[in-house]
Amino acid sequence: MNILITGASSGIGEELAKRYSKDENRLFLVARSCEKLNALKKSLKNVETLCIDLSNLEEATRVGEELSSKNLDLIILNAGVSLGHNSQELPPLEDFTNLFNINFLSNHAVLQPLEKGLKERGGKIVFISSLASIFTMPTSIAYSSSKRALNSYADGLRLSLKPYGVEVVNILPGFIETPLTDKNRFKMPFLMSLKEGVDRIESGIDKGVHTLIFPKRFYIIIKLLSLLPLKLKSRLINRRLPSNG
Numbered sequence: 228m229n230i231l232i233t234g235a236s237s238g239i240g241e242e243l244a245k246r247y248s249k250d251e252n253r254l255f256l257v258a259r260s261c262e263k264l265n266a267l268k269k270s271l272k273n274v275e276t277l278c279i280d281l282s283n284l285e286e287a288t289r290v291g292e293e294l295s296s297k298n299l300d301l302i303i304l305n306a307g308v309s310l311g312h313n314s315q316e317l318p319p320l321e322d323f324t325n326l327f328n329i330n331f332l333s334n335h336a337v338l339q340p341l342e343k344g345l346k347e348r349g350g351k352i353v354f355i356s357s358l359a360s361i362f363t364m365p366t367s368i369a370y371s372s373s374k375r376a377l378n379s380y381a382d383g384l385r386l387s388l389k390p391y392g393v394e395v396v397n398i399l400p401g402f403i404e405t406p407l408t409d410k411n412r413f414k415m416p417f418l419m420s421l422k423e424g425v426d427r428i429e430s431g432i433d434k435g436v437h438t439l440i441f442p443k444r445f446y447i448i449i450k451l452l453s454l455l456p457l458k459l460k461s462r463l464i465n466r467r468l469p470s471n472g
């Protein structure tokens with residue numbers, strides 16, 4: 228298979244790159260850090276790297292354009308950032324825009340030039356969303372909004388591409404140990420090791436499930452929380468959060 232993985236320089240993306248590195252696969256790895264990508268290129272098989280800042284949507288479009296002739300079979304759109312969970316103040320517009328560009332709009336920028344080829348040949352597109360898209364904490368409004376937008380995009384794209392034999396897999400993981408979660412200063416419920424998290428992601432991709440949400444127990448708790456009356460929900464949530472001051 229010809230496989231594109233964005234955000235392949237660390238965490239989930241790097242682990243997926245290691246797993247998909249096989250004689251029969253050709254990998255195209257995208258991230259900002261050339262150094263980390265080049266180290267992967269040296270240690271893995273059949274790797275090409277693109278050092279790109281996906282927050283720049285022209286650059287992101289260039290990724291799709293450059294790879295449109297590569298007959299991609301599997302496109303894993305994994306790159307993402309979080310602003311942390313440390314403040315209840317709304318983030319500055321610049322940070323919000325940057326996050327939205329990386330977590331959401333860059334996916335469209337990469338995919339749009341690939342649409343024609345995908346419709347001709349079929350293929351599989353994978354989004355790495357988050358359980359945070361199901362319930363928005365006051366400390367993660369930007370992150371959760373970007374991932375919920377991604378869910379909506381994935382749903383529409385799945386319907387749009389189904390007649391062409393293109394599968395769309397949307398994955399909503401809970402907390403997984405990576406550099407992204409290392410900076411969280413609170414106890415993360417149901418935190419999983421990178422290996423366990425990527426085992427589940429890889430199996431979801433292989434099976435071609437539409438939407439994979441895990442861990443299930445955390446999902447049920449979040450779902451129940453979201454159904455509570457606002458007054459009770461606000462009391463429960465706000466007493467566990469850092470104050471604005």
Ligand SMILES: NC(=O)c1ccc[n+]([C@@H]2O[C@H](COP(=O)([O-])OP(=O)(O)OC[C@H]3O[C@@H](n4cnc5c(N)ncnc54)[C@H](OP(=O)(O)O)[C@@H]3O)[C@@H](O)[C@H]2O)c1
Nearest residue numbers: 234236237238239258259260281306307357402403405407
């Ligand atoms: N870890 C979790 O608990 C968890 C849970 C749910 C969902 N997710 C999602 O899983 C995905 C991967 O996260 P992770 O936990 O593996 O985090 P991570 O270790 O911080 O990896 C994030 C990846 O995204 C790349 N990236 C960030 N900004 C970029 C930019 N502007 N341009 C290009 N690449 C960029 C990073 O590479 P460079 O820094 O080199 O650019 C890195 O390779 C994200 O979408 C995240 O939202 C994670």
